[in-house]
Amino acid sequence: DTGVSQDPRHKITKRGQNVTFRCDPISEHNRLYWYRQTLGQGPEFLTYFQNEAQLEKSRLLSDRFSAERPKGSFSTLEIQRTEQGDSAMYLCASSSLFDRDSQETQYFGPGTRLLVL
Amino acid sequence: EDQVTQSPEALRLQEGESSSLNCSYTVSGLRGLFWYRQDPGKGPEFLFTLYSAGEEKEKERLKATLTKKESFLHITAPKPEDSATYLCAVPGYYGGSQGNLIFGKGTKLSVKP
Numbered sequence: 001d002t003g004v005s006q007d008p009r010h011k012i013t014k015r016g017q018n019v020t021f022r023c024d025p026i027s028e029h030n031r032l033y034w035y036r037q038t039l040g041q042g043p044e045f046l047t048y049f050q051n052e053a054q055l056e057k058s059r060l061l062s063d064r065f066s067a068e069r070p071k072g073s074f075s076t077l078e079i080q081r082t083e084q085g086d087s088a089m090y091l092c093a094s095s096s097l098f099d100r101d102s103q104e105t106q107y108f109g110p111g112t113r114l115l116v117l
Numbered sequence: 118e119d120q121v122t123q124s125p126e127a128l129r130l131q132e133g134e135s136s137s138l139n140c141s142y143t144v145s146g147l148r149g150l151f152w153y154r155q156d157p158g159k160g161p162e163f164l165f166t167l168y169s170a171g172e173e174k175e176k177e178r179l180k181a182t183l184t185k186k187e188s189f190l191h192i193t194a195p196k197p198e199d200s201a202t203y204l205c206a207v208p209g210y211y212g213g214s215q216g217n218l219i220f221g222k223g224t225k226l227s228v229k230p
Contacts, residue, residue, distance in 0.1 A: 004160075033217070042121075042204050042220030043161065056217065091160050104149050104208050106218060108160035 004109035006092050012115045013082055020078045021112045025094030032075050033106060034067055035091040036060065043091050043108075049075060050097070082116045089113050119144040119209045123221035130228050133194045138224045140205035141187040150188050151218065152181050153204040161204055195228045202226070 005024045013019050025032045030051050035043035046065070047057045051072035061067075064082075069075040079086055090113075093106040124139045142150065149168050153161035165174045167183035174181050178199060180191045190203055202225045206218040 006160075035218075040222065042206070042222050043218070044220070045209075045217035048217065058217070093160075105151065105163060105166055107163055108153075111158075111160045113158070 004092055004094055004107055006090075006109040006112050008112055009110060010113050010115075012117065014117050015084060016081055018078065018080045019082060019114065020076055021090055021092075021114075022074060022076050023092030023109060024074045025092070026096075026107055029094035029096045029107075030072065031095045031097060031106075032069055033093040033095075034075070034077050035093065035108075037089040037091055037111070038087075046077075079114075082114075084116045087114055087116045119207065119219050121205060121207055121219050121221040123203075123205060123224050125224060126222065127225045128227070130192075130195055130226070132196055132228055132230050135191070135193045135195070137192070138190040138203055138226070139187060140190070140221055142205075142207050143186075144207050144209065144219070148208045150183055151206045152188070152190055153206065155202045155204055155223065157202075164203075192226070195226075197228045197230050200226055200228045 007022045033048040034046040037043045045058050046061050047067050049069040052069050064080045067077045089111045091108055091111045093108045095106045120143045122141045149166050151166050152164040155161045165181040170185045172183050178193050182189045202223040204220050204223045206220040209217050209219040
């Protein structure tokens with residue numbers, strides 16, 4: 001078990017471009033979460049999946065953001081027409097509903113740092 | 118509205134100087150309180166989960182405690198490698214289902230040798 005992985009670790013893009021991030025959760029974790037973190041703040045929830053179903057989306061998730069989790073394994077987060085305000089660390093986490101002792105414990109990946117110029 | 122407040126925002130300690138970080142929360146139906154450590158440029162690293170008032174958990178120089186309204190993270194004889202931002206979080210109800218963690222802003226701990 002290598003933990004949650006995210007790719008890329010860093011992304012610099014120009015305003016208006018589209019970007020896509022990938023998250024690979026801990027194997028057999030059926031829940032996957034996306035958060036956004038800006039400097040000096042705690043992570044803010046964006047959306048989460050249980051298996052392949054996207055169950056909740058935050059009001060922070062504008063129409064320019066879309067997330068998928070095909071086949072209930074890895075997930076992608078796409079931001080279309082990026083804006084400078086999208087610059088942040090995008091974090092992915094996973095958890096297991098089947099771990100009775102810690103089913104709500106979320107394990108985070110290293111994050112993808114996005115800079116929009 | 119569910120909220121998590123951490124204090125102080127920043128804490129500077131000398132190596133060996135014990136102290137405590139505070140996390141207060143307002144949430145209906147607490148389903149656990151989580152402590153994470155975050156190093157600069159990295160994702161949060163899970164430390165502890167506390168589920169009920171009076172519960173305590175320890176890991177090396179860290180001990181987390183929970184009351185009905187707040188949690189404390191006690192750091193005993195800290196070392197420079199304990200320097201990090203410590204985040205606490207509670208599960209929230211978002212849109213009627215349980216999916217997200219609500220985080221505080223964190224306490225940035227610096228331990229000087």
